[in-house]
Amino acid sequence: MPLEREISRGRLPAAPATGTLPTPSPSSPRVRPGVPVPASSAWREGDDPGRRRFADVGPLDLEAGDRLPAVTMAYETWGTLDPDGANAVLVLHALTGDSHVTGPAAPGHRTAGWWQDLVGPGAPIDTDRWYVVAPNVLGGCQGTTGPASDAPDGRPWGGRFPYVTVRDQVAAEIALADVLGVDSWALVVGASMGGMRVLEWGAMAPDRVRALAAIATTAQTSGEQIAWAHTQLAAIRADAHFAGGHYYDAADGEGPHVGLGIARQIAHTTYRSTRELDERFGRIPQHGEQTLGGGGRFAVQSYLDHHGDKLARRFDANSYVALTESILSHDLGRDRGGVEPALAEITARSLVVAVDSDRLYLPSQSERIAAGIPDATLRTIHSDFGHDGFLIEADQLGPIVTEFLAGA
Ligand SMILES: CC(=O)SCCNC(=O)CCNC(=O)[C@H](O)C(C)(C)COP(=O)(O)OP(=O)(O)OC[C@H]1O[C@@H](n2cnc3c(N)ncnc32)[C@H](O)[C@@H]1OP(=O)(O)O
Ligand SMILES: N[C@@H](CCO)C(=O)O
Numbered sequence: 001m002p003l004e005r006e007i008s009r010g011r012l013p014a015a016p017a018t019g020t021l022p023t024p025s026p027s028s029p030r031v032r033p034g035v036p037v038p039a040s041s042a043w044r045e046g047d048d049p050g051r052r053r054f055a056d057v058g059p060l061d062l063e064a065g066d067r068l069p070a071v072t073m074a075y076e077t078w079g080t081l082d083p084d085g086a087n088a089v090l091v092l093h094a095l096t097g098d099s100h101v102t103g104p105a106a107p108g109h110r111t112a113g114w115w116q117d118l119v120g121p122g123a124p125i126d127t128d129r130w131y132v133v134a135p136n137v138l139g140g141c142q143g144t145t146g147p148a149s150d151a152p153d154g155r156p157w158g159g160r161f162p163y164v165t166v167r168d169q170v171a172a173e174i175a176l177a178d179v180l181g182v183d184s185w186a187l188v189v190g191a192s193m194g195g196m197r198v199l200e201w202g203a204m205a206p207d208r209v210r211a212l213a214a215i216a217t218t219a220q221t222s223g224e225q226i227a228w229a230h231t232q233l234a235a236i237r238a239d240a241h242f243a244g245g246h247y248y249d250a251a252d253g254e255g256p257h258v259g260l261g262i263a264r265q266i267a268h269t270t271y272r273s274t275r276e277l278d279e280r281f282g283r284i285p286q287h288g289e290q291t292l293g294g295g296g297r298f299a300v301q302s303y304l305d306h307h308g309d310k311l312a313r314r315f316d317a318n319s320y321v322a323l324t325e326s327i328l329s330h331d332l333g334r335d336r337g338g339v340e341p342a343l344a345e346i347t348a349r350s351l352v353v354a355v356d357s358d359r360l361y362l363p364s365q366s367e368r369i370a371a372g373i374p375d376a377t378l379r380t381i382h383s384d385f386g387h388d389g390f391l392i393e394a395d396q397l398g399p400i401v402t403e404f405l406a407g408a
Helices: 166-180 193-204 223-238 257-271 274-281 299-314 317-329 339-344 363-372 386-392 394-406
Strands: 053-061 067-078 088-092 131-135 187-191 211-215 349-355 376-381
Touching (some): 067 166, 088 166, 131 166, 166 317, 193 211, 211 394, 223 257, 257 317, 257 386, 339 363, 349 386, 349 394, 363 376, 386 394
Parallel strands (some): 088 131, 187 211, 349 376
Antiparallel strands (some): 053 067, 067 131
16 A cells, blocks of 8 residues: 555544543343354344344453453354354454454444455455454453453442453453354464464464464563553553543543543554654644644644544543553463463464564564464565554455465
8 A cells, every 4th residue: 555645634623521431331142151152143244233242251260360250252253153163263353453353334333344354255364254253352342341341349340450461361262262162263363462362372272273373463572562551551540530440430421531542642653654654744734733833733743633532532541551451461481481482382374474664563573473383474564554554454464364374
């Protein structure tokens, strides 16, 4: 995709005075733990694209020592599970993604699927062939148990939500696979934070992952990645409306939208490349704004304001904190003798994809993964857009995934 120079002309609408925080509101009939969902009951894309399903997967003992007494997983499926169960594909979303991988915007999903060009009928992950499952991550805010869910006392967990690790998130996804009756996945695929879970799937359940694809990710969160995350967490926690995570019942109805927006702005800068920000925006003033002593913004400031505001309207700050902390915890080598020994134990046929301009999840981190997994192929996407290349460069990622799946 060519680098565009288009600058939005519009000013943003004012941020809402009161919060409209998304809260999990499971409304579909629940799947009971241990009761497989018959393939024939899986809803087909187009039937009701906004309808998530929910599975109660029971209690979860967490790595850091706490216990979630009840976990609900929200998920969507496309396609039909073959009678032999051999065609199941698990798609794992990144930090602020959700289960809506593909399909049109619909109630509960304000936008079309985030991997629309990669997953769907006739797409590289062809839902006419594959039974695709996409859960919302543990700790998230799109239907799966997270900080906005009710604790046993009937009030939202809020700041009391326990620390969850990437391994806890995968443990919850393994429990979901049990509920769905999927014994082994033909492919587990994800990028960024989703890629961390992909690797943990390969390490935690090697007999249940026949192939994996880890995209724009790392086997171990680095010091620099922790540093970027730290300032994002600090921005949220410094917002007086955060109140230690106990803001759902705030008397003034306010949430920490400002802090969350700033966190997103920091993050979004790391998601894009130096070259893009310089060539696309450079020093151009935002349309109609005076930057030299006039209190106005450069276009890139307006762009970041836009992305910060947009996330603050659709995401829960407590989930952002919980998921960011899970990223901090990520270390495939923890209690496994180190990263290389852990990678060496992964038996799945593996695809590792780097984005060459990614300055957050560095190509060298993908190289390390590919060098460590015995049966791994490394491919590189060439992009002007940095880390977000995994979302933008479907025309490159698609053929790579198609080729990899051809060997399935
Ligand atoms: C698995 C997952 O990660 S799911 C989550 C994926 N979704 C997100 O991350 C949401 C945030 N969005 C993004 O990160 C990106 O938009 C992507 C990766 C989805 C797509 O990237 P691009 O197509 O390059 O979009 P880009 O970064 O240019 O953003 C476009 C937006 O910026 C706005 N914009 C561009 N320039 C300016 C400006 N000067 N001032 C204000 N707004 C601006 C556009 O109007 C557009 O707004 P809209 O998205 O509300 O329509
Ligand atoms: N845009 C992606 C980047 C993180 O990988 C997200 O928000 O999840």
